[in-house]
Amino acid sequence: MLFPSQVSAINIxxxxxxxxxGNKDAFxxxxxxxxxxxxxxxxxxxxxxxxxxxxxxxxxFIIINTTEVTIPTGKTLLVVDExxxxxxxxxxxxxxxxxxxxxxxxxxxxxxxxxxxPNVFIGNKVKxxxxxxxxxxxxxxxxxxxxxxxxxxxxxxxxxxxxxxNTKKTRDVWYKKMQSCGNVILEDFVxxxxxxxxxxxxxxxxxIGKGTKMDNMIHIGHDVVIGKNCLIAAQVGIAGATILEDxxxxxxxxxxxxxITIGANAVVMGQxxxxxxxxxxxxxxxYPAEDATIKRRELVWIKRIxxxxxxxxx
Amino acid sequence: MLFPSQVSAINIxxxxxxxxxGNKDAFxxxxxxxxxxxxxxxxxxxxxxxxxxxxxxxxxFIIINTTEVTIPTGKTLLVVDExxxxxxxxxxxxxxxxxxxxxxxxxxxxxxxxxxxPNVFIGNKVKxxxxxxxxxxxxxxxxxxxxxxxxxxxxxxxxxxxxxxNTKKTRDVWYKKMQSCGNVILEDFVxxxxxxxxxxxxxxxxxIGKGTKMDNMIHIGHDVVIGKNCLIAAQVGIAGATILEDxxxxxxxxxxxxxITIGANAVVMGQxxxxxxxxxxxxxxxYPAEDATIKRRELVWIKRIxxxxxxxxx
Amino acid sequence: MLFPSQVSAINIxxxxxxxxxGNKDAFxxxxxxxxxxxxxxxxxxxxxxxxxxxxxxxxxFIIINTTEVTIPTGKTLLVVDExxxxxxxxxxxxxxxxxxxxxxxxxxxxxxxxxxxPNVFIGNKVKxxxxxxxxxxxxxxxxxxxxxxxxxxxxxxxxxxxxxxNTKKTRDVWYKKMQSCGNVILEDFVxxxxxxxxxxxxxxxxxIGKGTKMDNMIHIGHDVVIGKNCLIAAQVGIAGATILEDxxxxxxxxxxxxxITIGANAVVMGQxxxxxxxxxxxxxxxYPAEDATIKRRELVWIKRIxxxxxxxxx
Numbered sequence: 001m002l003f004p005s006q007v008s009a010i011n012i013x014x015x016x017x018x019x020x021x022g023n024k025d026a027f028x029x030x031x032x033x034x035x036x037x038x039x040x041x042x043x044x045x046x047x048x049x050x051x052x053x054x055x056x057x058x059x060x061f062i063i064i065n066t067t068e069v070t071i072p073t074g075k076t077l078l079v080v081d082e083x084x085x086x087x088x089x090x091x092x093x094x095x096x097x098x099x100x101x102x103x104x105x106x107x108x109x110x111x112x113x114x115x116x117x118p119n120v121f122i123g124n125k126v127k128x129x130x131x132x133x134x135x136x137x138x139x140x141x142x143x144x145x146x147x148x149x150x151x152x153x154x155x156x157x158x159x160x161x162x163x164x165x166n167t168k169k170t171r172d173v174w175y176k177k178m179q180s181c182g183n184v185i186l187e188d189f190v191x192x193x194x195x196x197x198x199x200x201x202x203x204x205x206x207x208i209g210k211g212t213k214m215d216n217m218i219h220i221g222h223d224v225v226i227g228k229n230c231l232i233a234a235q236v237g238i239a240g241a242t243i244l245e246d247x248x249x250x251x252x253x254x255x256x257x258x259x260i261t262i263g264a265n266a267v268v269m270g271q272x273x274x275x276x277x278x279x280x281x282x283x284x285x286x287y288p289a290e291d292a293t294i295k296r297r298e299l300v301w302i303k304r305i306x307x308x309x310x311x312x313x314x
Numbered sequence: 315m316l317f318p319s320q321v322s323a324i325n326i327x328x329x330x331x332x333x334x335x336g337n338k339d340a341f342x343x344x345x346x347x348x349x350x351x352x353x354x355x356x357x358x359x360x361x362x363x364x365x366x367x368x369x370x371x372x373x374x375f376i377i378i379n380t381t382e383v384t385i386p387t388g389k390t391l392l393v394v395d396e397x398x399x400x401x402x403x404x405x406x407x408x409x410x411x412x413x414x415x416x417x418x419x420x421x422x423x424x425x426x427x428x429x430x431x432p433n434v435f436i437g438n439k440v441k442x443x444x445x446x447x448x449x450x451x452x453x454x455x456x457x458x459x460x461x462x463x464x465x466x467x468x469x470x471x472x473x474x475x476x477x478x479x480n481t482k483k484t485r486d487v488w489y490k491k492m493q494s495c496g497n498v499i500l501e502d503f504v505x506x507x508x509x510x511x512x513x514x515x516x517x518x519x520x521x522i523g524k525g526t527k528m529d530n531m532i533h534i535g536h537d538v539v540i541g542k543n544c545l546i547a548a549q550v551g552i553a554g555a556t557i558l559e560d561x562x563x564x565x566x567x568x569x570x571x572x573x574i575t576i577g578a579n580a581v582v583m584g585q586x587x588x589x590x591x592x593x594x595x596x597x598x599x600x601y602p603a604e605d606a607t608i609k610r611r612e613l614v615w616i617k618r619i620x621x622x623x624x625x626x627x628x
Numbered sequence: 629m630l631f632p633s634q635v636s637a638i639n640i641x642x643x644x645x646x647x648x649x650g651n652k653d654a655f656x657x658x659x660x661x662x663x664x665x666x667x668x669x670x671x672x673x674x675x676x677x678x679x680x681x682x683x684x685x686x687x688x689f690i691i692i693n694t695t696e697v698t699i700p701t702g703k704t705l706l707v708v709d710e711x712x713x714x715x716x717x718x719x720x721x722x723x724x725x726x727x728x729x730x731x732x733x734x735x736x737x738x739x740x741x742x743x744x745x746p747n748v749f750i751g752n753k754v755k756x757x758x759x760x761x762x763x764x765x766x767x768x769x770x771x772x773x774x775x776x777x778x779x780x781x782x783x784x785x786x787x788x789x790x791x792x793x794n795t796k797k798t799r800d801v802w803y804k805k806m807q808s809c810g811n812v813i814l815e816d817f818v819x820x821x822x823x824x825x826x827x828x829x830x831x832x833x834x835x836i837g838k839g840t841k842m843d844n845m846i847h848i849g850h851d852v853v854i855g856k857n858c859l860i861a862a863q864v865g866i867a868g869a870t871i872l873e874d875x876x877x878x879x880x881x882x883x884x885x886x887x888i889t890i891g892a893n894a895v896v897m898g899q900x901x902x903x904x905x906x907x908x909x910x911x912x913x914x915y916p917a918e919d920a921t922i923k924r925r926e927l928v929w930i931k932r933i934x935x936x937x938x939x940x941x942x
Contacts, residue, residue: 117413137453
């Protein structure tokens with residue numbers, strides 16, 4: 001998430017009650033989680049296991065719960081007891097959840113020729129392009145950006161919160177919501193089926209590329225990036241921060257693991273479970289998803305076990 | 315889709331800018347895609363591979379992009395450069411998408427004793443029978459026909475667009491929507507769970523037979539025909555143009571391929587993947603779904619592989 | 629379901645036209661189906677196969693279609709020709725379906741600091757605690773009880789009817805709805821994703837325990853009881869009356885059978901099918917779900933079949 005304008009290290013430190021170490025004169029342009037962080041961003045880390053990863057990331061500012069680390073040149077440490085709480089404080093300050101009275105926010109920007117059907121909800125700072133059709137009972141939540149010629153079927157939810165929690169099993173409530181401040185971007189000519197859910201990025205954008213078509217009841221996790229001209233059949237689920245390159249086809253009920261990549265023009269057969277990254281240009285099936293030719297042969301081999309048994313018994 | 319009244323070949327040719335070959339005096343009663351076409355219908359074909367199929371179908375009128383074919387006796391050819399675009403022109407002329415201002419269309423016909431709960435959307439030319447309950451946040455889209463004593467749980471979408479595209483990978487946008495002009499028919503005593511999606515037929519009807527009961531989050535593709543007294547558990551997905559005969563039971567999360575038939579009184583166990591047509595009266599499981607007795611034995615055989623290995627090593 | 633106040637055996641008998649046998653002076657506190665029945669409750673049975681189970685249950689009143697049974701001491705038999713119809717009569721009398729004109733029922737109790745977003749439906753006698761967020765297009769149906777600090781994402785349906793039918797294949801319509809009179813209880817700090825469905829109990833409560841977090845498009849069947857601090861990923865389905873103990877994790881697209889128990893802190897890998905109860909504290913995968921270590925080895929063994937074949941052929 002970008003701040004409306006750059007913010008000084010001192011102002012951030014004041015907001016979260018942090019001690020500043022390192023470069024005190026820097027300005028922050030935004031805040032991001034570790035997978036999406038860029039130069040000028042604030043990032044947070046609260047577990048020693050991830051200190052190095054965060055310190056060596058692109059982040060310019062690191063909210064951290066220790067002073068016992070070497071500060072990388074030019075970077076700023078913001079030291080607090082509870083970095084996760086500091087993250088929430090910043091998000092709530094710059095992008096608070098805003099209760100809304102009207103179904104269509106008056107600050108929404110809606111392009112010429114776009115039809116918004118009844119019972120649609122449009123949230124804070126949403127942008128919708130030209131010649132789109134938003135069917136009844138759709139929810140388009142805060143900060144979503146939609147291109148031109150996009151069609152969204154009924155009941156779909158764009159921009160719900162990421163399923164992303166801070167876990168501490170010593171607390172009475174183990175999982176504490178990592179409040180999402182990212183958004184969803186649907187590019188031109190995207191079509192989304194009925195009763196789908198596309199979660200917003202935790203701090204960055206979930207993106208559906210130009211011309212991609214999705215059937216009904218598809219779940220797209222936070223920070224997923226889908227390329228152009230992909231075809232996704234009904235009831236597919238894609239977990240957080242996964243990448244689909246251009247021209248990928250996923251048939252019905254496929255499940256895709258988080259933070260992996262499916263290469264361009266790959267095809268995944270129905271009900272397959274994609275547990276690891278897949279090379280482009282091939283067809284896959286099964287759980288875990290493998291080259292379909294190999295998998296089909298495997299199904300034949302299984303059928304031969306009784307014959308094997310018989311041969312041995314002879 | 316039937317036209318409101320019969321239309322002459324000459325009028326159709328004018329509408330789409332076609333050259334007429336063959337019988338110039340015929341009248342068209344409607345338009346249908348190749349799987350559903352009947353005598354008196356217009357059909358279109360744009361790929362030489364399918365010319366013969368379309369010319370030999372029941373269609374009386376064939377929109378085609380060639381003159382180099384033999385015209386079957388009594389049939390009419392409508393020759394254009396882009397048959398798919400001509401199809402869209404006809405659909406948009408006779409069944410245009412109509413933006414709607416009110417949640418419940420004033421032309422909807424709603425039977426005595428039927429309860430429509432708040433936040434329901436009812437589209438253009440919808441018919442609902444007697445003593446139905448339509449729960450909150452349901453979307454019933456254009457041309458849907460619902461019988462008597464039907465119950466639809468909250469959040470369900472009836473009559474969304476078919477997931478059906480004209481594909482040309484030479485275009486910048488590969489997939490172009492084949493606009494649906496069919497509808498959904500729910501017969502008497504049908505019950506549909508919450509957050510289901512039942513797509514309209516592309517040019518004909520998606521039908522759920524009398525007394526069939528569906529649990530939550532079930533996806534029914536375009537042109538599916540489900541018989542009477544079927545029982546379908548949660549999260550099942552059925553792809554386009556498939557047929558379920560009477561009394562079929564599908565347990566949770568089953569996936570069913572397109573354009574196949576499941577015979578009467580068949581039972582499919584949870585999470586199975588039905589890739590090909592199944593004979594009625596039997597129980598099936600697994601992926602691909604097979605006779606459950608055979609499949610269960612297969613699971614036992616797999617467990618015996620280590621023993622086989624040991625025996626061979628001895 | 630509890631009655632508003634205790635009801636005499638004679639009043640119940642009058643309501644359903646029953647003959648009373650046994651204790652005529654008892655008072656009923658409520659009605660429940662056989663899995664949930666308690667002392668003081670009415671229960672019904674219509675098949676000789678289940679007579680004993682019902683007579684020996686905790687139920688004080690048994691609606692039954694025979695006089696040829698021994699009446700357990702202190703119990704009351706209510707004899708009618710059609711026990712199922714008598715059950716429906718009682719439910720419709722004490723908890724009738726009430727058509728509602730307004731999106732938010734005026735008798736709903738909504739706690740301080742709770743935000744109800746636009747297009748939300750709130751039914752009859754719903755209670756919502758403090759500091760909750762109910763996102764747009766959510767449906768919260770009759771008698772639902774929600775604790776404090778609960779978040780429900782858009783499009784979710786809480787308290788839809790159970791998928792529970794009286795089956796008689798001799799009728800024209802095989803399946804007849806067992807009308808639900810139970811409810812849903814969401815405890816404090818529960819979070820539910822977008823487009824989920826949580827069905828009400830048939831006669832008792834479906835319960836989601838404190839601090840449990842659910843992703844999008846999850847289906848929870850009637851009378852399911854989920855413990856505290858469970859984590860359930862997208863597109864999971866849990867069938868009726870199943871129990872998840874505390875701290876269970878289910879990854880995406882898992883399916884869980886009805887009336888089973890998953891032990892505390894168990895983890896089930898994505899797409900697994902849980903057909904039978906699982907011991908707590910372990911990780912499971914596959915269909916049917918088994919100890920993940922065993923299952924992973926099995927996948928390796930399958931890959932060795934061709935080698936086995938080769939060895940035998942030698």
